[in-house]
Ligand SMILES: Nc1ncnc2c1ncn2[C@@H]1O[C@H](COP(=O)(O)OP(=O)(O)OP(=O)(O)O)[C@@H](O)[C@H]1O
């Protein structure tokens with residue numbers, strides 16, 4: 485009789501109870517070690533509920549990778565909406581990832597579409613869109629709590645005009661209801677006189693909330709709670725959690741800690757083990773890197789992933805710190821062939837390199853004269869080439 489792989493797979497036991505609770509976009513109900521940050525936000529934004537329309541709040545949340553900025557902001561916005569609903573206030577929340585909506589036009593369009601889903605994609609200037617946003621909020625008597633996530637990325641690419649325009653928008657309406665409040669989120673949101681006028685700057689500087697890295701103990705509390713929810717009882721050894729916290733506490737990064745836990749669980753499942761032992765966490769550490777953030781990769785177009793794969797391969801082959809643009813393009817052509825994709829022309833590839841650079845995925849620099857002629861050199865930021873290659877292959881489904 486032939487072996488029934490499907491029945492095999494179906495009867496397989498898993499250490500996970502609810503694996504999705506370890507996914508990147510799950511926001512847990514409770515956020516240990518961020519109570520005081522939630523309280524600061526609640527204090528600052530409560531006027532949106534006590535006297536809607538009176539003020540417009542603007543806040544910046546800053547802090548290193550995986551310190552809970554996105555999770556806390558989303559949880560906070562949910563609670564604000566619930567409190568508003570209980571009081572019959574038409575407060576609406578909208579989380580925009582500025583890596584996806586990469587221009588002011590796309591951000592405004594995203595806001596408008598929230599209220600007018602059929603609004604056409606083309607045919608209006610950003611200023612017109614913004615004006616229509618105000619109109620729709622007025623017409624429908626709504627208030628909007630706008631979360632602009634990954635704003636640092638946006639500002640690096642496009643400057644801070646968007647902040648200026650959005651803050652001005654409400655400041656210019658002294659006698660009309662203030663309908664828009666903003667929370668800008670990023671690792672390091674550069675605010676300076678060169679990019680912002682002094683009044684916007686001073687408003688924002690007064691309202692910066694900094695998230696610090698998590699200590700190993702804090703990571704433990706976070707991980708323990710998540711592991712109890714996501715895993716079957718008595719599957720994850722306490723030593724495994726401890727080890728993961730030690731590994732991740734170098735950066736104080738909860739995302740990395742959760743990813744290690746998930747990978748350790750996958751490792752247990754792959755060999756049909758009912759215990760998640762510390763060794764699986766060690767293995768998980770060898771398979772990934774904190775800079776390999778799924779959020780970035782899942783929003784990266786396939787062609788960009790292929791280009792990055794080419795960079796990783798060429799760097800692995802050369803064993804040097806940098807490769808030239810020419811070497812990269814050559815490898816890119818062969819990667820495209822492998823994936824049956826039409827390679828794009830030089831100017832497009834060049835633009836993508838800049839894009840990958842501002843995502844922090846590659847490093848670029850000009851070579852010194854005489855080295856290999858004047859050319860752009862490309863290196864990887866922090867991740868070993870082999871690991872990146874491995875990760876991309878996993879992602880591209882090979
Ligand atoms: N205090 C916490 N309690 C429980 N889970 C947390 C906590 N802080 C962060 N997490 C979890 O860790 C992961 C990373 O958090 P989050 O995405 O909010 O980080 P971030 O600061 O936005 O990072 P980045 O700068 O990379 O965007 C998420 O899965 C989140 O649910």
Ligand SMILES: [Mg+2]
Pocket residue numbers: 553554555633
């Ligand atoms: Mg985030």
